[in-house]
Amino acid sequence: MELIKNMIEGIGLNSEIGGYMSYGIMVLSITLLCILANFITKKVFIKIISHVTYKNNIQWNLILLERKVFHKCSHVVPAFIIYYFSYTFPSYQHLIEIGAVSYMIIMGLLVMDSLLDAVNDIYKSYEISKIKPIRGYIQVVKIVLTIVCGILVIANLIGESPLILLSGIGAISAVLMLVFKDSILGLVAGVQLTANDMVRVGDWIEMPKYGADGDVIDISLNTVKVQNFDKTITTIPSYTLISDSFKNWRGMQKSGGRRIKRSIFIDTSSICFCTNEMLERFKSIHYLTEYILDKEREIQNHNKNLQIDTSNRVNGRALTNIGVFRTYIDQYLKNHHMIHQNMTCLVRQLASGETGLPLEIYAFTNSTEWQVYEAVQSDIFDHIFAIAPEFGLRIFQNPTGYDVKSLSTVSLSNYSRGGAI
Template structure:
């Protein structure tokens, strides 16, 4: 109010004075104050509308017309994130804020209310401007989708939250005429409630730093989260939540802190190595297991991969047949050779000669623990591509072939109970 009084003494015979006294001389006494305030408020509103139209119709259009002619990524992103729009919104507000004391110095109470309103609006729009600037910086620096991006987004979200909180503190102090010391004393008294309210942002900030430092996950990685039954690509990691696009194109959101607090499988290393593990088993009926004899050998000679191996065994059979009695075939260690054993040997050779199987990784065919359903034989290898479709094709072709040749070994597959 003192400012308004001082301005009243300093500014005499201005247009506002003439308007003020014109209304006082030509309107009834009971309505003079109302019309003085109303006309001045209308004048201030008209100035604001004219300035706002100027910035929207001229300034912003000029910027948008000029931007396509430049390849500067910063300027283009400023337009995309409405930074110039936020900045130009400050111009009419700032000019009207400066005009309030010049127009309303005759009315100290109205001057105080309008000064309060424009101060709060300026703070809100200034905060909005800074938040848009942070968005621009984050987007430009996040182009590489590296592990540093996680920390960058975490810090940017934190800074935006702090700007909002700081703005709220100042607005409260302006509205209730409180000092900063009183506000912080009040915050200290309700600190437990504040920590409860901002628990997720605090945990997300810790998680973001941990993820960036350990290089566990970044945007674009293919991950699975067993706790939530999720499997897909990471679309965004921010201060509170992480978005995951599932294979069916749905998007799931989980707390960012769960990325370090629960089990998360990251398949990105597998995808970058361009290989993917195949680990699947076939279960055979125990009753179909036989020692290798001449009848089985005749079927297996049709398989090219086993020709050299079987020629050696055929010679052994002929030597044994000189006594007119067919003995089961023995290997070099005098162990009896079985049809399931030759099947494992064949599968190993088939994998080693298959161009779809990676030769630089482990290739193994092994027996698992017997079950009540039969004897599982597991194939353990890696496809030569991590592409999902090609991987599934490789796996399907591999087991379709193995199932198709089992009759040559006189082996019988069993169905395993889904439980």
């Protein structure tokens, strides 16, 4: 730069014009030097890194390139050059140094921000990230770095020590607590959620209060995102998962079985004792043959030993169609290839009411997939509804328009016969 000044003075120009020209040439020279340095950094240095990374498929470097960590680092070089040559402008040296340092601090913050995102991406490539996500902690680090960089920039602009500004933080701590209330609550909640393993990315959770019923797709410092089964996304504050209750279906998914708990309602007027004809017909049903024979022997011995008069069916023991039907369903489930046989499997009666006698099926499928589960459950109940009339049972339902229409048709038919007579 001194050489440029001497050359201008040697040409013989007056001092004022020469001064402007020297400043102009120096500005142009520094600008060209910054452009050249930036070009070399981006087009040569970063290109070499990219070539080596893609050629050798270095996963970590690929993520760093995707997050543009090296690209943002290249912006620091021109600022460093400007700071280094600031002495060539004595009148503005202080302002140039302040601007260059502030720019480098801000770019350093952006580099750290991208680097932390890259660290999170690298961590997410491991299976443990689903169990213990670190995004919330990274966001806390970002907040701290932003505050620190803000203090450094302000201290640099006013020419004071950062310690002076830090000493005033205590006075505004109440304001900071208010501003970052959600972040503080989210941080505490994130620690508890992670420590207690309450929720992970990929878990199916249900929180009716917030309209959430689906898979967790993201856990951050302040929020947990849930993609519902209708593909909408519900955002829940992290701390509400600690303060409120929610259902996590992970236990069901890990168990390998999904529960079927549904009832059919039997019309109580169709329940009766089994006749000999009915028992003979039931013996031809594969799942009931052995049961009917054993029960007949057991009942016969019981009634004989107690000398019970069986001419009246009220006396002694006898099989009922509802009992045989319940046994058939139980055997059907125990022989079903899609029912988990190592988990609870039972058919039970619930308290009867105005809708008839509830017969509840309580079992577990051996698949937790939604489509498979629904298909198995539907197939089972299709079969039960279809087979109930074979046992002389009627499924209860309230009268429909078809029932009313049929009743009207019968009444009109009877009325016509009576009129004809």
